[in-house]
Amino acid sequence: MPNISIRGKRMPQSPIRKLAPYADIAVQKGHKVYHLNIGQPDIKSPELAIEALRNFELDIIEYGPSAGFDSYRKKLAKFYNDQDIDVNFEDIMITTGGSEALLFALGSIMDPGDEIIIPEPFYANYIAFSEESSATVVPVNTVLENGFALPSMDAFEKAITPKTKAILICNPSNPTGNLYSEDEIKQLGEIVKKHDLFLIADEVYRKFIYDGDEFFSVMNLVGLEQNVIMIDSVSKRYSMCGARIGCMVTQNKQVIATAMKFAQARLCPPTIGQIACEAAIATPQSYFDEVIAEYKERRDTLVAELDKIKGVVVNKPKAAFYCIVELPVDNTEDFAQWLLEKYDLNGETVMISPASGFYSTPGLGLNQVRIAYVLKKEDLIQAVHILKDAIQVYNKQKEINTVEANS
Known part of the structure; x- marks a missing residue:
């Protein structure tokens, strides 16, 4: 079989999109997926x-x-x-x-x-x-x-x-x-x-x-x-x-x-x-004023909800519509896949981007995720509620698996 190029092998997968197949499977199961992983605004174009x-x-x-x-x-x-x-x-x-x-x-x-x-x-x-x-x-x-x-x-x-x-x-x-x-x-x-x-x-x-x-x-x-x-x-x-x-x-x-x-x-x-x-280009400033006000409210909502979760660390972003969030889990790559593949809360789950893919230094960002606050406030609140429950379930399962492995 002919060889794939070295450059092709070295090209990284997108941490934003590589879990998409798991999200597709979750949807096929009938689950609703809250997409916190990608910066696709739901704001209407001008x-x-x-x-x-x-x-x-x-x-x-x-x-x-x-x-x-x-x-x-x-x-x-x-x-x-x-x-x-x-x-x-x-x-x-x-x-x-x-x-x-x-x-x-x-x-x-x-x-x-x-x-x-x-x-x-x-x-x-x-x-x-x-x-x-x-x-x-x-x-x-x-x-x-x-x-x-x-x-x-x-x-x-x-x-x-x-x-x-x-x-x-x-x-x-x-x-x-x-x-x-x-x-x-x-x-x-x-x-x-x-x-x-x-x-x-x-x-x-x-x-x-x-x-x-x-x-x-x-x-x-x-x-x-x-x-x-x-x-x-x-x-x-x-x-x-x-x-x-x-x-x-x-x-x-x-x-x-x-x-x-x-x-x-x-x-x-x-x-x-x-x-x-x-x-x-002729879009009036009023359009941006409304959009900025909406994103600011979403930001404040997201940060306030995340601050309620024990062990979560997040700074209030100054701009854009992303933030890096530290979660009380040992590996967000595994956690993000588990959310889509093995977890749901009343038929709902969330999709997040593991932050390790945003670093080039090995070992950094393993307990961090990037969250995009491009959903309406009600959806952000629900998504964080699901995330809170998921963290508890995930860590409890980890503890059980560790005990069983050592017994």
């Missing part, structure tokens, strides 16, 4: 985007430009300009989701064996994207005890080697829900400048910030225009995950020109998705 799709009248859905439609890029540039980010449409490349934007960025700047420093825990697919780009991830650990604050600059300095090519951050953070301050971003900028590195920032959750905190984009770092690459997406901003439209933004013309080669190889980003997204 009516402007939906209306644009309803009025779609092209006779032929043709290839578009590899960089995306100029009309969309120009409106997107104005969107950023209105947020005090000084870019023009030629600094923007439209991509098939934020994932492709990051792949293009890594493919444009990383050589085999180059290292990219990432604060962990981080979005699980960063490992997969780095693997596809033959880059080596160098993690810098953050901890739940201080809200997963950005590591000290000394920690970054110690992680830098002659092979270091870039630092990658997600701000606001998926999976921790943390928000890096302007001061933290500027300190990171100083390190990037000192070592002449690229700074890639995944800023797709920029709209979801709570409690009066303010967002500071890496695109506002003065003197680092050639070092900074921003990744963005409409998936969460407009609750349009299926549109598969994102973008890569940089004022580094060489990076844009290199990324264009990758863009041409995949031909073009989705035409229909761009039509919907171009219309969505």
Whole structure:
């Protein structure tokens, strides 16, 4: 039998999606599954985007430009300009989701064996994207005890080697829900400048910030225009995950020109998705005000309910709609599968994402999960109620199994 590639063998499974077959089986058994595992908002997409799709009248859905439609890029540039980010449409490349934007960025700047420093825990697919780009991830650990604050600059300095090519951050953070301050971003900028590195920032959750905190984009770092690459997406901003439209933004013309080669190889980003997204840019601020208020209430509800469970540790997220939760179980990978395969409470169970998949350092996150608070408040309350019962049942079964094994 022919061999699978080494790269294919090294590609990690998604901790968010790999348990999906077990969830499917649970549903087939007639169980209701509360999905706390994936950041698929239940918020309605903007009516402007939906209306644009309803009025779609092209006779032929043709290839578009590899960089995306100029009309969309120009409106997107104005969107950023209105947020005090000084870019023009030629600094923007439209991509098939934020994932492709990051792949293009890594493919444009990383050589085999180059290292990219990432604060962990981080979005699980960063490992997969780095693997596809033959880059080596160098993690810098953050901890739940201080809200997963950005590591000290000394920690970054110690992680830098002659092979270091870039630092990658997600701000606001998926999976921790943390928000890096302007001061933290500027300190990171100083390190990037000192070592002449690229700074890639995944800023797709920029709209979801709570409690009066303010967002500071890496695109506002003065003197680092050639070092900074921003990744963005409409998936969460407009609750349009299926549109598969994102973008890569940089004022580094060489990076844009290199990324264009990758863009041409995949031909073009989705035409229909761009039509919907171009219309969505005109979405009024009132839409976001309502969405942010809803997520804030969901966050507060989730944290309040989790705090009622003995042994559970959780910080209140500052942004996005995720949090890392420490559970009183020894292995959340096993626990998450058990929830779907062997447990239910009155025909209901929950699906969670084991957090170990969001770390690249072996052994970390074994008793943690990522929870996405994208369900309505009533469902969040019920899901946590189920989780509380499940933890008790699971640990009791573990104790019984241990006693039987030792007898």
